[in-house]
Amino acid sequence: MTLIKSISGIRGTIGGRPGEGLSPLDVVKYTAAYGAWAKENAQGKEKIKIVVGRDARISGPMVSQLVIATLVGSGIDVVHLGLATTPTTEMAVTDYKADGGLILTASHNPKQWNALKLLDSNGEFLNGVEGEKVLALAENGQFTFAQVDQLGKVTEITDYDDAHIQHILKLKWVDVDAIRKANLKVVFDGINSVGGIILPKLFKALGVEQVVALNAEATGNFAHTPEPLPENLTQISRAMVQHKAHVGFVVDPDVDRLAIVNEDGTMFGEEYTLVAIADYLLSKTPGNTVSNLSSTRALRDVTEKHGGTYSAAAVGEVNVVTQMKNVHAVIGGEGNGGIIYPELHYGRDALVGIALFLTQLAMSGKTCKQLRATYPEYFISKNKIELTPDIDVDAVLVQMKQKYTHEKVNDIDGVKIDFATEWVHLRKSNTEPIIRIYAESKTEEKAAQLAEKIIGEIKEVAKI
Secondary structure (H helix, E strand, C coil), X not given: CCEEEECCEEEEEECCCECCEECHHHHHHHHHHHHHHHXXXXXXXXXXXXXXXXXXXXXXXXXXXHHHHHHHHCCCEEEEEEECCHHHHHHHHHHCCCCEEEEECCCCCCCCEEEEEEECCCCCECCHHHHHHHHHHHHHCCCXXXXXXXXXXXXXXXXXXXXXXXHHHCCCCCCHHHHHHHCCEEEEECCCCCHHHHHHHHHHHCCCCEEEEECCCCCCCCCCCCCCCHHHXXXXXXXXXXXXXXXXXXXXXXXXXXXEECCCCCECCHHHHHHHHHHHHHHHCCCEEEEECCCCCHHHHHHHHCXXXXXXXXXXXXHHHHHHHHHCEEEEEECCCEEECCCCCCCECHHHHHHHHHHHHXXXXXXXXXXXXXXXXXXXXXXXXXXXXXXCHXXXXXXXXXXXXXXXXXXXXXXXXXXXXXXEEEEECCCCCEEEEEEEECCHHHHHHHHHHHHHHHHHXXXX
């Protein structure tokens, strides 16, 4: 059993003893703490409102019932969306002028996991200070429940998917006419979660008539490992060729990550989802971009090609959003296929990513693979090194930073060393003595060689 408590939410495996997994008692405890924080943050409002949405995990109905009952018992009104994507829930918070939101999803984790993701009144993830406050409230039990006349009420909203899609259709750079005229055939993989519900609606609204659906029934029994990585996408790869489709889309269970598949079944590359969409948007509205430190340099290249400035943020959506606001970024996100488009909202959203990419593909006159070939080629090697518990990981990172003072070094999140044509990013785990090593270069071989070189130097510094 596992229970992970962080500033952005509570994640764990279902079952086990309280405090060891995501048990019903833990769900109630952390929901009550979040409710107490939301009431305090609302600065004396007599009644507050929280939006609740969930993905299609098997544990979803149970967790949802516990969450809603706890909020109602805390004297909080609930806007209940039922099955809804993470970005849909985020947008509903502002549309319904709510004081926060709870998304019940463990994102790309397997079906035995679930989580409470915590949103503020802007529909954005809590920052570090806010998240720590919720955790402290939970640990101290500093929350009280409402008297019978002050119990909250529940409003069921069953059609907010449609409102989300309508917001997307109104965006200036989503061109439904161009998409319709291109007569594209699309294959999508809904991974047996909420993507299977909303993606067909989105394609219909965008004028895509030829749609092949894979794993579209929202059962929560994921057809394959849900993280949209190449090794998990063999089914759609075969389907692309079988159906002679133009483009394939794969989402994770809560639809905030987007992977694209080429017409021949090869992967567009999740790192390049953001790169391609940024290239399209920057060609229309030049400006700045942001991604996290572990994302491909191709975004910087594309941004500078259009006369903009690229900035890096610490890993984590809340950090990317903060930096995007600081530099007034036109587009941003993470290299895991997470698109954040401020014109819609400040949250990763695979739906707007699909709409913008289909517009780009339709207007380009290129195939998916041809479009991918227009971007700089980089490869990332992901590794980790396990250290003994007695080793001071922070001291090791400091020594690695000092070793490369002659290079461009960024230490806002671990240590990132930028070389002329490649980079390496070292990050420590918050839960175990591990350093993660991400290296990017022009070829797979060079990326692997760079990673091995740095791993050797870490071992030398750590004397292991």
